[in-house]
Amino acid sequence: MSKVNESSKEINLVKSSTLIYVAILSVLIGILIPFWFLLGRSGLKFWTDLGLFSEITSVSIAEYFLLFLAWILSRVKPIRSRLNLHTLTYLYIVGICSAFYAVIMNEPVIMAVFSRTSMAEALSQEYVPWFMAPPKSIVAGLSYGGASFQLGTWAPILIFWWILYTIPGLLLISIVVLFRRLWMEVERVPFPYTGIVYESLKRIPESASRGRRLSMFMIGLIVGLAFQGVVFITQIFPWFPDIFAIRGNCCGYVWYVRAGTPLAPIIGLATANLQPVMVAIAFFVPLKILFNSWFWYLVYIVLMQVAFYMGYYTGADGANGCGRGWCAGFSGLIESPYKFMAVSQAGGMIGLVVMSLWLSRSYITGTLRAAFGKKDENIERIESGEPMSYRMTWILLILSFIGTIAIFMTMGLGFVAAFLMPITLMIYYFANARLYGMSGFYMRGMEHGTSLYRAFLWPSAPATPTREFVMTSLFDRTNMDVSSGKLFGSIFGSFASFKMASMTGTSTRDTFKVILVVTIIVPIVTLISLFLILGGSIGLNNAGAQSLISVAGLSNWGVSPQWNTMPASSPWVQYVIAGILIVCLLSWLNARFLWFPFEPIGFLNGTSYNSLISGMWTSFLVAWVLKTITLRVGGSKAYEDIGIPIAGGLVAGCIAIFVLGGFIGIIRFFVPF
Numbered sequence: 001m002s003k004v005n006e007s008s009k010e011i012n013l014v015k016s017s018t019l020i021y022v023a024i025l026s027v028l029i030g031i032l033i034p035f036w037f038l039l040g041r042s043g044l045k046f047w048t049d050l051g052l053f054s055e056i057t058s059v060s061i062a063e064y065f066l067l068f069l070a071w072i073l074s075r076v077k078p079i080r081s082r083l084n085l086h087t088l089t090y091l092y093i094v095g096i097c098s099a100f101y102a103v104i105m106n107e108p109v110i111m112a113v114f115s116r117t118s119m120a121e122a123l124s125q126e127y128v129p130w131f132m133a134p135p136k137s138i139v140a141g142l143s144y145g146g147a148s149f150q151l152g153t154w155a156p157i158l159i160f161w162w163i164l165y166t167i168p169g170l171l172l173i174s175i176v177v178l179f180r181r182l183w184m185e186v187e188r189v190p191f192p193y194t195g196i197v198y199e200s201l202k203r204i205p206e207s208a209s210r211g212r213r214l215s216m217f218m219i220g221l222i223v224g225l226a227f228q229g230v231v232f233i234t235q236i237f238p239w240f241p242d243i244f245a246i247r248g249n250c251c252g253y254v255w256y257v258r259a260g261t262p263l264a265p266i267i268g269l270a271t272a273n274l275q276p277v278m279v280a281i282a283f284f285v286p287l288k289i290l291f292n293s294w295f296w297y298l299v300y301i302v303l304m305q306v307a308f309y310m311g312y313y314t315g316a317d318g319a320n321g322c323g324r325g326w327c328a329g330f331s332g333l334i335e336s337p338y339k340f341m342a343v344s345q346a347g348g349m350i351g352l353v354v355m356s357l358w359l360s361r362s363y364i365t366g367t368l369r370a371a372f373g374k375k376d377e378n379i380e381r382i383e384s385g386e387p388m389s390y391r392m393t394w395i396l397l398i399l400s401f402i403g404t405i406a407i408f409m410t411m412g413l414g415f416v417a418a419f420l421m422p423i424t425l426m427i428y429y430f431a432n433a434r435l436y437g438m439s440g441f442y443m444r445g446m447e448h449g450t451s452l453y454r455a456f457l458w459p460s461a462p463a464t465p466t467r468e469f470v471m472t473s474l475f476d477r478t479n480m481d482v483s484s485g486k487l488f489g490s491i492f493g494s495f496a497s498f499k500m501a502s503m504t505g506t507s508t509r510d511t512f513k514v515i516l517v518v519t520i521i522v523p524i525v526t527l528i529s530l531f532l533i534l535g536g537s538i539g540l541n542n543a544g545a546q547s548l549i550s551v552a553g554l555s556n557w558g559v560s561p562q563w564n565t566m567p568a569s570s571p572w573v574q575y576v577i578a579g580i581l582i583v584c585l586l587s588w589l590n591a592r593f594l595w596f597p598f599e600p601i602g603f604l605n606g607t608s609y610n611s612l613i614s615g616m617w618t619s620f621l622v623a624w625v626l627k628t629i630t631l632r633v634g635g636s637k638a639y640e641d642i643g644i645p646i647a648g649g650l651v652a653g654c655i656a657i658f659v660l661g662g663f664i665g666i667i668r669f670f671v672p673f
Contacts (some may be wrong), residue, residue, distance in 0.1 A: 018087075018510075022094060022517050029062060029098050030525025034534050038543040040665035059193060059277060061662070063095025064200070064655045071204050080205075085504040088201050090514050093497040096197075097518040100489025101165075101526045108478050109161050109527065110545075113139055127470045129411060131156045142531060145539030149532055158527050164407055165523040169490035171400035171422060172429055173515060176494040177393050181386065182363045183437065183495070184502045191499040192284030192440030198503050199648025216645035220280075223646075224653020227276060232657050236664070244274065249321075253278075254615045256321025267316045268304030268332065270324040271615035277654050278616065280647035281440040282623030289439050290627065292602020293620035297611040300340070304332050312337060325612040328565070333612060339568040339575045344607045345448040346567040347579020349431035352600055354580065355587035356434055368394070387512030408475070412467035420452050421475065427452075428480055433491050437499075438601045441616060442492075444609040449480030450566045451576060459570070461563040473563060490519060543669075 070091055073079045112132045115124040116139040124133070133139065134153050141148070183189040203217060233240050234247070242248070249258050253275035257263050282290060307313060316330040324330050333341040357364065370379045371390040383389050388396075401422050408418040428449060432442040453476055454460075462469055494515050501511040534543060568575060583600040590599040602620075604610075611617040630643045 018090065019513060019517055022090060022514050023521055025066075025091075025094050026098065026518050026521040027525050029066075029094065030101070030522045031529040031533065033062075033098065033101060033522075033526050034530040036662050036666070038534065038540070038545055039538075039669040040662035059196075059281065059651070059655070060096065060099030061655060061658050062099040063092045063197060064652070065659055066091040066095045067197075067201060067204065068656065068659060074204055083205055085202065085205065086506045086510075088204055089497075089500050089504045089506045089511070092197060092201060092500050093493070093511060093514045094518055096496050097489055097493035097515060098522045100493065101522050108474055111474060111478070113142070113531070117143070127465075127467050129467075131160045132411070133157065142535035143539055143541040145535070145537055145542060149536060154532065158524060158531075160410075161527055162524040166520060167400055167403040167407055168422065168425060169519050169523075170396060171404055172425070172491040173494050173519065174393055174397035174400060175426065175430060176433075176491055176498065177387050177512065178364075178367060178390075178397065179360075180495075180498050180508070181382070182360055184498055186363070189437040189499075190284060190286065191437050191496060192281050193436075194496045194499040194503070195284045195644070196281055196648050196651050198500060199645060200652045201500070201504070216642050217649040217652075220646035220649025220651075221653040221656075222649075224276070224650040225656060226653075227650075228654040228657035232661055235661075246274075250274070251322065254321075254613075256615075257324070258320050259318045265317050266301060266305065267308045267313055267324070268301035268612075270321040270612050272618040273615035275619075275654075277651050278619035279622045279626070280650045282619045283627055283643060283647045285439050285620075285623065287624065287627060287631075288597070288599055289601045289605075290620050290624035291597070292599055293439065293605040293611070294602075294617045294624065295598075296603045296606025297617040298606075300332065300607050300611070303338060307332070307337055322613060325609060331612075333609070334565060334568050339572060340607045341445070341448070341566075342451075342568040342572045342575035343579035343582070344604050345443055345445055345609070346451040347576035347581075348583045348600070348604050348607075349428055349443060349448060349579075350451075350576070351580035351583030352431045352434055352587070352604070353427050355584050355600070356430070359587070359591055385508060387508045408471075411471045413471060414468055417453070417457060417468055417472050420456065421472075424449055424452050424476055424480075429491050433495055435601060435604060436492055437495060439605060441605065441610060443604065444614055445480075448567045449476040450563065454563075454566075455573060455576075458563070461561075477566070493518075 067088065070083055070088060074083050112128050113134070115128050116133055116136040121136055124136075134150075134157060138148075138150065138153060199217065227244075230243055231246060234242055234244070245255075246253070249256055253273060254271045255274055256271045257266075257269055263269055285293075304313065304316075308316060313330055313332070313335065316324060319327060319330045325333055329335060332338045367390045370383065371394045386393075404422040404425070405415070405418045408421045409415065413421070428443075436442045450473075453472060457472075458469060461473075465473075497511055497515055498508065500506070501508060530540075534540065564570070583603065586598055586600040586603055589596045605616060605620065627639070627643070630639050634642065
């Protein structure tokens with residue numbers, strides 16, 4: 001008996017020490033994030049930071065950064081024995097859950113703090129409470145460095161923003177815990193990006209211990225290194241030939257149509273994605289979703305051409321690529337007769353949530369019975385594999401929901417506006433997590449976050465904006481966009497972490513503990529590093545944050561006319577209802593009839609910013625062709641033994657260059673060349 005107790009103590013001690021290491025690592029990466037993001041961008045593109053290298057996919061750098069370090073350290077014998085699949089899973093969790101806090105673009109804290117200098121001081125004081133931003137004199141010092149650290153001023157501000165990130169984060173994590181077993185063990189949601197990372201993660205202990213030849217993976221790795229290496233050199237050296245034509249009609253990796261070219265008369269055609277990483281991720285997506293993702297964009301192109309000949313979208317053939325999605329008068333996303341922004345990104349996402357909950361209603365009621373009813377052996381057996389009991393999960397969900405309402409009410413929102421905020425977050429984050437889990441990508445664009453508020457509170461922006469309206473407008477827009485909404489890290493990172501844990505056989509409870517540690521530590525450390533360390537030393541303007549600070553003006557906060565055209569100009573409610581009905585119908589038919597060729601995820605990908613602005617239809621189409629050929633020629637064996645390793649290696653190779661680019665960017669900041 002004593003031996004059992006001793007072994008239990010040893011296990012608990014190991015787990016406790018692991019959490020200490022996780023906490024230390026979270027602090028270090030939280031400090032590094034702002035420096036890497038801003039200094040690493042010196043003369044380079046935005047994909048060199050530790051966060052997302054693209055606004056359309058959650059491919060992030062932080063987890064690969066940690067895994068690359070682990071691969072290097074695996075060559076050291078004393079460390080090698082500790083690098084098993086479980087410890088590598090913990091590194092992955094720290095990375096994936098931290099990565100979203102590395103996305104500093106247009107986030108609410110930047111906009112709130114620098115409102116003190118970007119708008120009239122009296123106006124800023126009226127809209128932004130004292131506990132959300134320091135006085136103008138301190139903010140001015142942040143821009144150019146040398147700002148004095150005033151604990152009494154900064155402490156309540158940092159604590160407020162930390163709570164603002166943490167409490168809604170716990171709300172979303174509780175949703176992840178609630179649906180973990182359904183998504184991971186029952187539905188087997190693929191989470192393509194996690195599968196991509198797993199191809200690298202699982203090889204670290206293998207290559208360290210046996211030096212095993214990784215032929216297919218290495219082929220993909222070499223291709224990724226070669227492609228991204230050429231792209232990187234093209235960025236660094238102007239004299240290097242533009243082999244992949246990224247200096248031409250490209251925004252990042254997205255090629256766009258230019259007016260006056262042969263393709264310009266195709267009104268619905270705007271962009272194409274040239275990044276092979278996107279194809280590699282899409283290769284993990286089910287064929288049916290791949291087909292629908294490019295097919296529905298083809299439908300969009302046909303519908304746009306018909307509307308153009310009927311007299312709509314006049315002049316669209318003279319617009320460049322992005323203008324066909326964003327500019328008034330040219331876009332089928334925001335203009336009549338289609339308004340697909342309201343149909344897909346607003347209504348379609350709501351419909352996806354409605355049908356997901358309806359189709360899983362027996363599972364949800366089962367968790368409620370387990371939480372508040374009488375337990376039996378079957379429930380106890382199921383709960384033994386969960387991160388925590390269903391009762392604690394539901395209690396955490398309820399308390400964090402109430403806490404989210406409270407934190408937004410302290411900012412000046414009335415009860416109804418504050419109540420709608422967690423509802424909005426839950427609907428659109430859950431829907432985006434479903435898109436992310438099934439297709440590897442999520443809905444780009446933040447305009448759909450205003451839908452519930454325009455429907456129930458402000459159909460149009462008030463002539464004189466109040467603090468309640470301004471704060472609501474700031475958060476329901478920016479928090480809906482992955483490029484600025486930190487809370488995505490809570491739900492995306494948690495789902496991805498549990499998926500990796502299921503693949504590596506890591507305990508769900510240990511996984512949950514690591515998620516909590518990262519969620520609690522990284523936000524506050526990132527804020528301290530951004531404002532107090534980087535802002536107080538180098539200065540955010542000097543560090544390259546001018547473009548971030550410039551968006552802090554009131555005109556960029558979604559106030560009229562932006563508010564009145566998001567998700568579409570009036571009338572728009574009927575388009576949202578149509579989107580709900582379309583996605584619900586597609587979901588029901590797809591679940592009811594296996595032979596039915598259409599499904600909702602592809603519909604949302606094909607009729608939204610994902611395809612029109614980010615050009616993801618090309619990645620889906622190429623991946624669909626490659627996967628179809630692979631399965632028909634070589635079957636599942638060729639897919640698993642050849643296709644998947646090559647795709648995993650290609651992504652690892654590309655991201656290795658991203659990491660190198662970050663290092664060189666930081667060097668370039670201090671030693672320009």
